[in-house]
Amino acid sequence: MNITEQLHETAARVAGKPAYYFMDQATTYGELDGAVTKFADGLHKLGVSKGDHVALLLGNSPHFIIGMYGALRAGATVIPINPIYTPDEIGYILNNGDVKVVLALDLLVPLLEKMNPMLPNVEHMVICETEQDKGEADISKLSIYSKMKSFTSMVASGDLSFNGQAVDEEDTAVILYTSGTTGKPKGAMLTHKNLYSNAKDVGDYLKITEEDRVVTTLPMFHVFCLTVVLNAPLMRGGTLLVVPKFSPQEIFRLVKKYEATVFAGVPTMYNFLQQFPDGNPEDFKSLRLSISGGASLPVALLKAFEQKFNVFVSEGYGLSEASPVTTFNPLDRPRKPGSIGRNIQNVENKVVNEMGEEVPIGEVGELIVRGPNVMKGYYKLPEESVATLKNGWLYTGDLARMDEEGYFYIVDRKKEMIIVGGYNVYPREVEEVLFAHPDVVEAAVIGVPDPNQGEVVQAFVVKKNDSLTEADVLTYCREHLAKYKVPKNIEFIDELPKNTTGKILRRSLKAQVLQN
Known part of the structure; x- marks a missing residue:
């Protein structure tokens, strides 16, 4: 099983249920699954074969969801990229990642035109149309015109009978480029098994059901959103409330209007929500769970947010190389402020010294992880892969300690x-x-x-x-x-x-x- 097959099964079960709301417009599971199949067929007609690399230069939108699941259904490997990266940063990933097809918003056409000489291996640029006025420019004069394809046209002309490409669970599904905190970004290769297992385990751990409505404001190109907010709810028939850009005012409106049950954010978002002058605790009464990750949530902020909004915040931990989640605070027992929680099912964490030996409880060492969610390695970086993956364990580079009840606490980055x-x-x-x-x-x-x-x-x-x-x-x-x-x-x-x-x-x- 993989996430695109699971989407197909979920759609068969709850075809008429909203899969997501975007700009207050609902799209059902049946409609989403159909669009995914038709886009996959469109990629197949473009010559996309099993293992070809398809990049997504997209923000939070239906284009991203359909583009990612469609590319996976076509047997391709997906490379999500932050669309506000500089041309040099985007160019590096597209070239290093051997990308054949790029999906991008029409607003990025001028950027792609400028970058075209740098991208000899990109054969097709699928342009995702927006409602914005594009002016009177004649796109036929662009050097990239022959490469350009319309996302809308591809979906409209796709064949619903397309069966997709068979993939193995160990095939690379996604390559996530790290943010490059220690140099050039490295592409973490996540397999179909990695993505599916972590989405399933997170969904089980957080008890996500068809009744959940999940605020989707974290960036979809980031692994936290990809697994926790996108794949896990879609796997279980939940509904996504897609937010193109984080705004406290919009979050309060959406949660109240759709009676959202799950919110996931990073500490900065919690800080903005906490300080928003018009933030009404009554608007958040439908939330059963708030999730924090991406960075350590200051204890003072956690307590202030919970006290103001009467919402339980569960902090977890993850990293791109682990698909990403390895720990979460349990929902069935008291949460420990400042802790990233305990092992999720099927994933093991431990704290070790420089020799790789487990340290005593309470002592600080490097956090290492193993499980079905751990990447197969870094793309085209065998030496980096060997240095990071040792004896089946992923060395995270984060310093941590564990208490006597198995709760972990991130102390800091080893390098910081x-x-x-x-x-x-x-x-x-x-x-x-x-x-x-x-x-x-x-x-x-x-x-x-x-x-x-x-x-x-x-x-x-x-x-x-x-x-x-x-x-x-x-x-x-x-x-x-x-x-x-x-x-x-x-x-x-x-x-x-x-x-x-x-x-x-x-x-x-x-x-x-x-x-x-």
């Missing part, structure tokens, strides 16, 4: 640990303290070189109250942190740099400091 005079300082620990200050909106901590200590802690703070001073924050830190963990200085900024999933980019802050 700060060493002050020989003492380990974990940025998250300092950020938790800063976040707890009543006049702090957001905070991030990095290590900067120091001639005496090797490194010292530097904090960046977005403040809620203009009267807040550096002295105020440092005094607060000294009350809650050991002396060597207290930031050397505090820099107030208007906004912290983030990627499209809302994760704070500490490396950007570090680069900024080192340049000055």
Whole structure:
């Protein structure tokens, strides 16, 4: 079984039920499955064969859902790409990923035209039409005109009798390029088994049913949304409430109008919802579950959100290389604030030292993972694959500890640990303290070189109250942190740099400091 076969089975069972709402328009499972088959047939007619690579340069939309499931049904390998990446970033992934077909919004046609000389291997560009005015430009004069195909026309002319391509569970279904925090992005190859098993296990763990209506505002090109918010609900006949772009006002409207039952977001989204002045707790009364992932959720924010909206927030953990989920806080027992939870079924996590030996309970080490969700390796990077996959275990690069009840706690990224005079300082620990200050909106901590200590802690703070001073924050830190963990200085900024999933980019802050 794979996710596109499962969609077909679900559609046979609940054909008339809404699979998703987009711009307040419903599309049923029967309609979705039909569009997927017809688009798969369209790709087949373009010459897409089993194992060919199809890239999605799309945001949250029906185009993404139909495009991904259709490409998989055609036997292709899907490469989702953030559509707001720079031309260089997009070009690198398209070329490194040996992409044959690109699906892109019509708004990106000028970008594709500009990039065309860089993309000799791209044979077809399937353009997804929007309602926006495109002007009077004559597209027939574009150099990419001969490559361009209409998404709408492909679906309209596709054959519903197309049976798709048979695939093996170990065939690569998706290649997810990491965000490149340690250099050039690496393509994590996820098999059909990886995707199916993790979506099934997450659906089981979160008890997702046909009655669930899931707010889909996380970016679909990111693995968190792909598995937890897209594949798992569609596998079980749930309904997606597709949000093209995150907006607190729109989230409150959708949850209230459609009586949404599940919300999934990253910490930045929770922060915006918590501080939204018109946020009415009554609007969230239908939610049975809120999920947080993508980055560590500050405990102070978690408690404030739950107290204000009376909604249970379950924090989990995952990474692209694990499809992505490995842990979640259980729903049938008390949640532990600050914890990423326990093993989900069929997935095992443990904390090890530099020799790969499991450390005692409570001690910090590297988190490693194994299970049917773990990738087969990095695309065209055999040495990186061997370094990351050892004896069946995926080495995450994250520092963690486990308590006596099997709950895990992320301490920080291994590469972002700060060493002050020989003492380990974990940025998250300092950020938790800063976040707890009543006049702090957001905070991030990095290590900067120091001639005496090797490194010292530097904090960046977005403040809620203009009267807040550096002295105020440092005094607060000294009350809650050991002396060597207290930031050397505090820099107030208007906004912290983030990627499209809302994760704070500490490396950007570090680069900024080192340049000055």
